[in-house]
Amino acid sequence: MQRSAIFVDAGYLFAQGSTALTGNKVSRASLSLSARSVIEELKAFCLQKVQDCTLLRIYWYDGVRSGSAMSADQTAIADMDDIKLRLGFINGQGQQKGVDSLIVTDLIELARQKAISEAVLLSGDEDVRVGVQIAQNYGVRVHLLGIHPARGSQSPTLRQEADTTSEWDKLTVEKFLSLRAAAGSPATPEATVSQAPDPVIEPAPAKVVQSESVLIASVASSFVAGLQEADLQAIEIFWKDNRGVPPEFDGKLLAQTAEKVGRRLEKPEMQELRSRFREEVNRRRSR
Template identity: 45%
Template sequence: MQRNAVFVDAGYLYSQSAVSLTGANAARPSLRLDEAELINQLKSLALNLSAGAQLLRIYWYDGAKNGMTAEQLVLADMADVKVRLGSINSAGQQKGVDSLLVTDLIDLARNQAISDAVIVTGDGDMRVAVQIAQSFGVRVHLVGLEPSSASQSQLLRQEADTVHEIPKIDVAKFMKHYGALAAIPAVPVAAKQPVEVSLTFENAVARSIHDILSQVSLDEMERLRGLVASNPSIPAQYDRPILGTCRHLISRDLTDSERRTMRKAAVQFIQGTAD
């Protein structure tokens, strides 16, 4: 049976989406992904590029620090999608992500699990992995986002069996740019304000949650509601700023019990059931 697999370099997809939509680089927190739309587009694209071969699965390669983000949680719960995570160091750089993609591509090719590989990336380091996969009879289709020629290694483009570009009009269907309003600050605004001496733990929790989650766009809040409905936990990208703000407001670390209380209150805020 002929099968295809899709390999998505999330770092490339986000950075090139920003260029495609705005003509310039943009911080990842300012971008919002429509996971369902992207996966549907990738499935359709893979079907066309591989002459009707059946999909094995879509692999999503990304970095994580102290837990999955909201986007990663949504993707991990989707059918036919496997999230593969490397780490993010203190400088914000992804580590180990490329090696996961290389290993999976070579292993699937060697085991004859796929006939076609659709790779969304621009990284020239993928070239050797592409050559090895091709030596096992796999056809490799390189996919970029418009304008892709300047964002992809020329050697990698030459190595691929086919090269395809997702046009801006389709990029805009799965990615939105909200500008600075969508970003969650690394150092919460509350941390810059004087702390009331009489502030109780309960008040600190309420203020921390409000300061962070009130900045979330309506679309993102709707997505968070869907997430906590099936898994009542807070994605790391929001949990850490809320925890940091609360820690500052009470001038100490939270106990394990207090952290659970804070997270329960955050879930209630998202669900719209907070007091």
């Protein structure tokens, strides 16, 4: 039986997808991914590229900070059928590490075990080329998928090594990736941290006073109003097995509230903010 597998470098998808949408690379924290839509698009591409071939599964490669929970996007992806989430790590500079070696290892092992005859690879890194070469030696055809402009975002030697090359344009990317509406200050690559910056050294109160409680509620409401429908769906999935605010939203939410209050938040204020976040998400989802 002819079988295929799809290998997705999420770092490439977000970075180059944002470039296709806006003309520039945008912080991942500012992007909203529809997990269901991107998986449907990947399956449709694979079916079009390798007809009469059964899909084994989709391998989704991403990074996570040491000691941090998976993001809502990652949880949504992992929760879907036919998906295998494989995680590398993100270092202190916000760089994704270990992902390329995971792709290479899986590609080679599946080829060696004759588990697949066709592979669709969404990536651009030169480091995965050796995996392509060895898989081809085992008889696997490798179809490289890029995002416009693919020639500018993928290694030339990787493109030359692949059996076929294809490209997703902006219209395709818009089906599953979008910019989040600005709910405050722009997101940064460090937005996944769970601690807000300390803008002033003014002491914080032991409990939440009424005026600040109103301000906290206002920030939470504005923040949630800026989330996309795909974000809300991912958050609901995240809450099935986790508590609190997903890490990709938590740091940004804390930072925006600290800026409004004019100082670092005390623990009771953080707890109230996160509780307000949950209330606002539930309110939007119940409409």
